[in-house]
Amino acid sequence: MNHQKESYENFYKDKIEEALKYTDDDLSGVYGYDEQFLKVNGEDRARLSLIDLNTHVQLNRLIVKEFNIKKVS
Numbered sequence: 001m002n003h004q005k006e007s008y009e010n011f012y013k014d015k016i017e018e019a020l021k022y023t024d025d026d027l028s029g030v031y032g033y034d035e036q037f038l039k040v041n042g043e044d045r046a047r048l049s050l051i052d053l054n055t056h057v058q059l060n061r062l063i064v065k066e067f068n069i070k071k072v073s
Helices: 003-020
Strands: 031-040 043-052 058-064
Touching: none
Parallel strands: none
Antiparallel strands: 031 043, 043 058
């Protein structure tokens, strides 16, 4: 067993969990994507979210100014 490789993997796993503030116990591994279109101070914005579908933990959220909307009729 390569202990150096294992220690690096654990180091990065710990850093990722620390950055996300979640552990494997908090996340199911089943993720969904959601987008909402809204106005902020009268300007169009899109809110993009990544969500764990089983635990309902929101992993990431981003509000963007520039986007294209294609309407399907």
